[in-house]
Amino acid sequence: MSLRADQVERYSRHILLQDVGGKGQEQLLAGRVLIIGAGGLGSPAALYLAAAGVGTIGLADADVVDATNLQRQVIHFTPDIGRPKVVSAADKIRAINPDVTVQTHPEWICAANIADLIAQYDFVIDGTDNFATKFLINDACVLGKKPYSHGGILRFDGQTLTVMPGASACYRCIFPKPPPKNAIPTCSEAGVIGVLPGVIGTLQATEAIKYLLGIGSLLTGRLLTYDARTLKFREIAIQRNPKCPVCGEHPTLTELKDEPDALHTCDLENP
Amino acid sequence: MKLIVNGDPREIAGETLDIHATLSALQVADPLYVTVELNGEIVDRAAFGSTRVKNGDALEFLYFMGGGAR
Numbered sequence: 001m002s003l004r005a006d007q008v009e010r011y012s013r014h015i016l017l018q019d020v021g022g023k024g025q026e027q028l029l030a031g032r033v034l035i036i037g038a039g040g041l042g043s044p045a046a047l048y049l050a051a052a053g054v055g056t057i058g059l060a061d062a063d064v065v066d067a068t069n070l071q072r073q074v075i076h077f078t079p080d081i082g083r084p085k086v087v088s089a090a091d092k093i094r095a096i097n098p099d100v101t102v103q104t105h106p107e108w109i110c111a112a113n114i115a116d117l118i119a120q121y122d123f124v125i126d127g128t129d130n131f132a133t134k135f136l137i138n139d140a141c142v143l144g145k146k147p148y149s150h151g152g153i154l155r156f157d158g159q160t161l162t163v164m165p166g167a168s169a170c171y172r173c174i175f176p177k178p179p180p181k182n183a184i185p186t187c188s189e190a191g192v193i194g195v196l197p198g199v200i201g202t203l204q205a206t207e208a209i210k211y212l213l214g215i216g217s218l219l220t221g222r223l224l225t226y227d228a229r230t231l232k233f234r235e236i237a238i239q240r241n242p243k244c245p246v247c248g249e250h251p252t253l254t255e256l257k258d259e260p261d262a263l264h265t266c267d268l269e270n271p
Numbered sequence: 272m273k274l275i276v277n278g279d280p281r282e283i284a285g286e287t288l289d290i291h292a293t294l295s296a297l298q299v300a301d302p303l304y305v306t307v308e309l310n311g312e313i314v315d316r317a318a319f320g321s322t323r324v325k326n327g328d329a330l331e332f333l334y335f336m337g338g339g340a341r
Contacts (some may be wrong), residue, residue, distance in 0.1 A: 012287030103330055131337055159336050174313065174333055179304045184335045221334065238332045241313055 002026070006098065011053055014206075019215045024204065025053060027097060031212035034058035034118060036109055036137060037127035040197030041151045041186070045125050045205040050093040052209055057093060058121055059086040060105035065180035072194035099235040109133050111256040114140040123208045124148035129186055130177040131135050132259040138163065138171035140256055147211055149204040154185070156193050158200040159227040161219060161238070162207045165247065168220035173214050173241035173248075178259050205209050276299035286326070290319035299332055306333040 014020045035042045036059040065080045080088040086104035141148040142165045151159045222235045246253045284295040307314045308331040334336040
């Protein structure tokens with residue numbers, strides 16, 4: 001693949017970068033990134049990946065846009081209320097950059113469908129809001145050896161970690177099992193400052209782009225935490241946990257299953 | 272004893288405490304669900320009672336953060 005004249009112009013600020021260049025831009029255009037959750041984290045991730053010219057962006061979300069989303073889910077606009085999130089987001093991605101092919105997956109992610117879905121992509125961004133899906137994404141990516149970015153937000157705090165399966169600590173190395181249902185409040189219960197997912201989702205997109213380009217060092221082996229109140233970033237070194245149930249020395253979790261104790265995706269479908 | 276807690280110096284009473292007592296002394300939020308890293312290694316929850324925290328140790332408390340889509 002070689003860049004067309006209009007692409008050389010559109011991506012000129014990338015091409016100028018020594019670490020990117022025309023070759024790197026071609027890698028981005030050939031890249032495939034899946035964003036699970038077209039909400040607070042998925043919005044900035046999708047917007048920046050589209051602008052960057054990531055050639056195929058997958059969006060998985062079964063939800064529709066509602067008015068409470070608009071304070072932070074910046075890919076959705078007021079007239080989108082009531083529209084499926086993947087359709088709303090796909091429209092914006094195509095308007096930003098017609099080079100991008102958008103694949104919409106308007107379904108809730110569960111143990112039965114996640115493995116086939118992630119297999120179609122190079123990198124996965126977790127932009128979900130519930131622990132059942134967060135743990136499932138981790139397990140599916142570890143078992144399927146698919147690199148992914150974890151992101152989480154609550155109130156004024158955010159966290160992110162990139163997982164290179166088999167090579168770096170995974171989410172379960174830190175948190176072996178999901179919290180019991182209702183133990184940890186969600187953003188819809190506890191609130192979230194609207195700009196927070198903009199920061200964390202943009203970091204997740206940065207990791208996807210770096211992975212596709214093969215440049216820099218990924219956020220592996222360290223959990224980045226962000227406190228918007230004090231504007232402090234911290235990094236906590238995370239070693240692989242030999243007792244990790246999915247990537248440890250004696251894994252007990254060898255096939256995908258839905259987490260019964262955590263908030264279940266099916267509950268979201270029929271609230 | 273003097274500790275480094277989430278990067279900041281803290282001082283609590285006692286020569287040495289187990290993880291449960293340390294969580295209590297530091298008034299850590301959500302002690303049932305917090306992940307504890309002691310000197311760079313995550314402590315197995317089953318070992319909270321048998322793991323001793325002593326002067327000079329570094330502790331990190333890691334919390335579940337779920338939000339994202341809705």
